[in-house]
Amino acid sequence: MSLFQQPASCRSCGATLRHTFVNLGMSPLANSYVKAEHLNKIEPFFPLHVYVCAECFLVQLESIAKPEDIFSDYAYFSSYSDSWLDHARAYTDCVTERFGLNNKSWVVEIASNDGYLLQFFVAKGIPVLGIEPAANVAQAAVQKGIFTVVRFFGEDTARDLLSHGKQADLIIGNNVLAHVPDINGFVRGLKLLLHKTGVITLEFPHLMRLMQENQFDTIYHEHLSYLSLLAIRKLFHRHGLKVFDVDELTTHGGSLRIYAGHEDDSLKVIGERVEEVLSREEKAGLTNLEYYLAFGEQVKETKRKFLEFLTAAKSEKKSVVGYGAPAKGNTLLNYCGISTDLIDYTVDRSPYKQGHFLPGTHIPIYSPERIRQTMPDYLLILPWNLKDEIMDQMKYIKQWNGCFVVPIPEVRMY
Ligand SMILES: [Zn+2]
DSSP, X not given: OOTTSOOOBOTTTOOBOOEEEEEEEEEOOTTOOBOGGXXXXXXXXEEEEEEEOTTTOOEEEOOOSOHHHHHTTXXXXXGGOHHHHHHHXXXXXXXXXXXXXXXTOOEEEESOTTSTTHHHHHHTTOOEEEEOSOHHHHHHHHHTTXXXXXXXXXXXXXXXXXXXXXXXXXXXXXXXXXXXXXXHHHHHHHHHHEEEEEEEEEEEEBHHHHHHTTOGGGOOTTOOEEBOHHHHXXXXXXXXXXXXEEEEEOGGGSEEEEEEEETTOTTOOOOHHHHHHHHHHHHHTTTOHHHHHTHHHHHHHHHHHHHHHHHHHHHTTOOEEEEOOOHHHHHHHHHHTOXXXXXXXXXXXXXXXXXXXXTTTOOBEEOTHHHXXXXXXXXXXXXXXXXXHHHXXXXXXXXXXXXXXXXXSSOEEO
């Protein structure tokens, strides 16, 4: 925030935001991969300054870019990750059985991407609707036979869907709430669209894990809110919804999946796991403002250590290349000021990213075959949440004594 700007207010409870959680400086939009012909053009950079609300403990970025600029031609196609597909399949089996879903139910997924998840419900004969704002991604879902509307979700979208006379038995939102500027409007939409005995499940990276494991690179402009169970409970309660169960997941470095229903739905009894996670959040420090305020220094120390590793490798004439071109890699590399001076290139399995350059740092993105050709000494795994899968796929780098490096929570070699 500049001296000339009014402090912003919390997007959940409206309190004035006065406390910095971490300031990662100026950064381009993390998913704005650059085409070769645009390398000499001006690239917009925006502040990546995260605040914590002292009232409801929602950790948040001010929204700068319009969602339309970020999500209307989105490069992320979920189906490209094997482990994510396994996760989606297991989830489908679990909720279908637990909530007795069948061919008379209606499942709605918000930010349904290319249909990676809804395809498993369709295979069971359960009617579905996908809501996906990126037209190119929604098109991929439609080609798989998954009915998808191209829209952002909020109160208006919920009202339009209600005009068809149906409410949802299950509303799914995976990794979407954190991207929503108007979270109160989003939750009002959930409340409207949910059948009186329906269930909402939302997955989001858990702020407690972000802090404990120093996952500051998961902060980027598209990701506006960083959620704990305690913050989301307050938000839902304000809208007449209750969180009755929670699962802890390993995805995205440690996520929560919350189960919510209408506050007056007596069939939804609050399970003991809710109290258990809340008490662990409290023990970790998430109800104490001082704990949030200490995070920034830990991040600066990580940057210094990461740069020490890279400069030492270069001094020893070792080559370092990246694996993956995830949004989190872009935060890390831009915050640390790393370009092709320290990392030769990166690779990605997605053909939509190959041939492009990383935003800000302009590190080129190739297909993974290039690793075999250039035999680098170090392979820096940028999507560290997929490290086991990637180390297994790429184990052949051991043939030339290549070494895996993971940057978070701090530089480690494998
Ligand atoms: Zn707040």
